[in-house]
Amino acid sequence: xxxxxxxxxxxxxxDSGRKLLRYTFSERVNHWIAGLTYVYCLMTGLAFWSxxxxxxxxxxxxxxxxxxxxxWFGIVFTVSVFAMYKAWRIDMRTTDAxxxxxxxxxxxxxxxxxxxxxxxxxxxxxxxxxxxxxxxxITLLISGLALWFVESIPWSLRWLRYLAIFLxxxxxxxxxxGFIIHVYMGAAMVRGGFNSIVRGEVSATWAxxxxxxxxxxxxxxxxxxH
Amino acid sequence: MSQATLQIVKIxxxxxTVPGAGVERAEQVCKLVDTxxxxxxxxxxxxxxxxxxxxxxxxxxxxxxQTMPETAWNYWNLIKFNEHEREDGxxxxxxxKDQCMHCADPGCLAACxxxxxxxxxxxxxxxxxQQNCIGCGYCVSGCPFDIPKFNPTTKKMFKCTLxxxxxxxxxxxxxxxxxxxxxxxxxxxDDMKAIAENRAEQLREHFDFKDAGVYDPAGVGGTGVIYxxxxxxxxxxxxxxxxxxxxxWVVRVWKGPAKWLGNLAMVGGILGVALHYLRFGPKEVxxxxxxxxxx
Numbered sequence: 001x002x003x004x005x006x007x008x009x010x011x012x013x014x015d016s017g018r019k020l021l022r023y024t025f026s027e028r029v030n031h032w033i034a035g036l037t038y039v040y041c042l043m044t045g046l047a048f049w050s051x052x053x054x055x056x057x058x059x060x061x062x063x064x065x066x067x068x069x070x071x072w073f074g075i076v077f078t079v080s081v082f083a084m085y086k087a088w089r090i091d092m093r094t095t096d097a098x099x100x101x102x103x104x105x106x107x108x109x110x111x112x113x114x115x116x117x118x119x120x121x122x123x124x125x126x127x128x129x130x131x132x133x134x135x136x137x138i139t140l141l142i143s144g145l146a147l148w149f150v151e152s153i154p155w156s157l158r159w160l161r162y163l164a165i166f167l168x169x170x171x172x173x174x175x176x177x178g179f180i181i182h183v184y185m186g187a188a189m190v191r192g193g194f195n196s197i198v199r200g201e202v203s204a205t206w207a208x209x210x211x212x213x214x215x216x217x218x219x220x221x222x223x224x225x226h
Numbered sequence: 227m228s229q230a231t232l233q234i235v236k237i238x239x240x241x242x243t244v245p246g247a248g249v250e251r252a253e254q255v256c257k258l259v260d261t262x263x264x265x266x267x268x269x270x271x272x273x274x275x276x277x278x279x280x281x282x283x284x285x286x287x288x289x290x291x292q293t294m295p296e297t298a299w300n301y302w303n304l305i306k307f308n309e310h311e312r313e314d315g316x317x318x319x320x321x322x323k324d325q326c327m328h329c330a331d332p333g334c335l336a337a338c339x340x341x342x343x344x345x346x347x348x349x350x351x352x353x354x355x356q357q358n359c360i361g362c363g364y365c366v367s368g369c370p371f372d373i374p375k376f377n378p379t380t381k382k383m384f385k386c387t388l389x390x391x392x393x394x395x396x397x398x399x400x401x402x403x404x405x406x407x408x409x410x411x412x413x414x415x416d417d418m419k420a421i422a423e424n425r426a427e428q429l430r431e432h433f434d435f436k437d438a439g440v441y442d443p444a445g446v447g448g449t450g451v452i453y454x455x456x457x458x459x460x461x462x463x464x465x466x467x468x469x470x471x472x473x474x475w476v477v478r479v480w481k482g483p484a485k486w487l488g489n490l491a492m493v494g495g496i497l498g499v500a501l502h503y504l505r506f507g508p509k510e511v512x513x514x515x516x517x518x519x520x521x
Contacts, residue, residue, distance in 0.1 A: 048339040048362060050485055063340050063360035064381060111506045150363045151376055155466070161367045162476035169480060173488050177495055184499035191510045206511045 015204035020218060022196045022207070030083045031197055037077035038179065044070040045172055071148045074140060081137040088130065091121045097213060098124040118212035125185075129178045136175040143167035254350040254415035255393060257402065258422050259323045260454040261464065262429060262438070263409035266291060266305050266321040273404030274303035274325075277389065297324060299375035302386040303401055306465030318456070322464040323401070323410070326373045326386035328352045328450025333473035334385075336481055337368025343383075350415065350450045351390045356382040370446060370471035388450060418452060425454045445472035 023031070044066040047057035057066035100117040101108075102124045107115040122130070146153060146164035153160050186193045192206045207215040237244055271293060275282055280301065286294040291307040303325045310318045332352045335344040343358040344365065354365075354374070361381035365374040374383045389399035397403075398412040411418060422440040429438035439458025442448050453467070461467035 048360075048364075050489065051339070051341060054339070054341055057360075063358075067360040067362050068381065109502070109506070111509055113509060147363065147367075150366045155372045158367075158372075162474050165367060165476050165480055169484060169488070173491065176492055180492070180495040180499060184503070188503055189499075189508050191508050203511065209511045210509075 015208065018204040019201040020204055020207050020215070021200055022202045023200045025200065027087055028197055028200055030080055030087070034077055034080035034084065037073045037080065038175075040073045041070055041077060042176065042179070044073075049169075049172075071144060074144050078137045078141045081134055084130070085134055088122075092127050092130045094124065094127060095120060098127065113209065119214075120217070121211055121214040123211070125181075129182050132178045133175060136171045136178075139167050139171035140175070143171065255388070255450065256350070256413065256415040256418040257328075257388065257399065257451045258411040258413075258418040258454070259451065260409040260411070260422070260425055261320065261322050262425070262435075262454060262456055263407050264305070264321040264323065265407055265409075266307060266319075267406060268293065268305055269404040269406060270323055270401035270410065271301075271303050271305065273400040274386075275301070277392070277400035278302070278387075297373065297375060297385075299377040299384040302326070302384070308463060308465050310463045320456075320464050322453065322467065324465060325401075325451065326352065326388070327371050327446070328386075328388055329370075329471075330447030330449065331473065333368035333370055333446070333477060334365035334374055335368075336473055337364040337477050339364060347390065349393065351388045351393065352450070353387050353390050354383055354385060356380070356384070359383050368473060368477045370468055370473065415448075415450070422452055422454050426458075429454070429456065441467065443468075443471050445470050 040060065043056045043060060046053045047055070047063070047066055048070075054063070057063045060066055060069075097117060097119050101119045104116050105124070107113065108123075108125075143164040146160060147168060150161055150164075186197065190210070192202055196202045196206075204215070204219070207218075272282065283301070288295055291305075293304060294301065297304045303323065306320075306322045306324045308320045308322075310320050312318060328351055330350065332344070332346060334354075335346060335352060338344045339362060340358050340360045343355055343360065344352065345355060346352050359382045361376065361383065363374075363376055363383070365383055366372075366376070374385050376382075377384055389397070389401075392399060402410045402412040411421060413421075419440065419442065422442075426438045426440050429435040435456045437457045437459050439455060441453040441455050441458060441461055453461075453464075455461060455464065457463065461469055
């Protein structure tokens, strides 16, 4: 990694006012299906988690209603996460550039982004979050099915009932941790990020600043096409 | 201010007796099942259905005298039949009335997330309040006796109420009322324990049941249903009565330390990102660089 490869390099003059497509329409729709179903499962799940949060079930129709819909919303969420896997699994693989970026993560946290090495479409943190949600969703689905049809688990295999509780709680808490950071970064910390998942576009400067390798890849493709 | 739940024993400036004072001591009620005198007639099963308003459904034949493999949401009381070969080669046909045990430390109640869906009365009866039940089935995982059952139509959980509606007006539970051999007794926990211990002693001294004893498991704080068993060292022989039942440790951790650690972690996460924003602020892409003069 040489200094000249860091993101402090000069922008191309042709970037002025230029917009790049970061998320396709179907990617955005799918993201928000996942987001809304996750928030529903989060609210109702927290209601079942603690008596002090049971009021969360009340605002979505009461305990029995929340209990009825929680697993169905969970299934939609899992399907949506699988669709994300299909769309993004190539982009979400960890690369050498990510490992270099990972070492420089304190700079990212301190907003000293000019000291960061260039990376592709997603940074290492986004990839971690993606895989956390992917494996989290699988774990929540399997353990959730066991909790949903708990009476179908024979008494002789009751350890599966207890394992399901352990897995559902652990995976739920882990995804909540990721979710808090994801919402914070997407909505507040990384300016332009929220708009990119709503309208799909980012400025060329944004792309060059945060995802230089991706920026180079798609701008080169565009140049060759025209 | 009057406290309806606290019983008043003295009243200032009051003429006459204190209403309600000293009427009754709050007693723990208990059902005693003497498996050594049960004949498996199933009168208790029928009485339970009749009192609680359920239809007698078709039986499930499973190569035994048992009505069905296990209790159901609309079948709270089931005689379990088990053939047991003793060490001397003789055969015993064991019959045990299976129902909710009304634990002093109820696992269903510990696991339940719905406000007021499961209550324990001062007399020891553990009762499901279906109007508050959300049908999540957590009680199924919490119960060490596999008792709560789900009604798929109403999406509510059901189990034996120990006839709380009868007991509250001074009647004995329906199953007790129907028993023809006197193998079922109902009364205070102390009295039932005394009768049970007496019977167990009789079995040890005058019959060939050296290990006869009373089943009142300490792991769940004792139960509101106790058994006299021919062999208290082998309760599993009576259709899977657990030797040492207790609330599953996963449920204990889930409802105890995990909850507080999890809540702490969630609040910590929210505080963490908030502090990050206050300290470092957002990442803004410098718009002046966007096609502007080269630095």
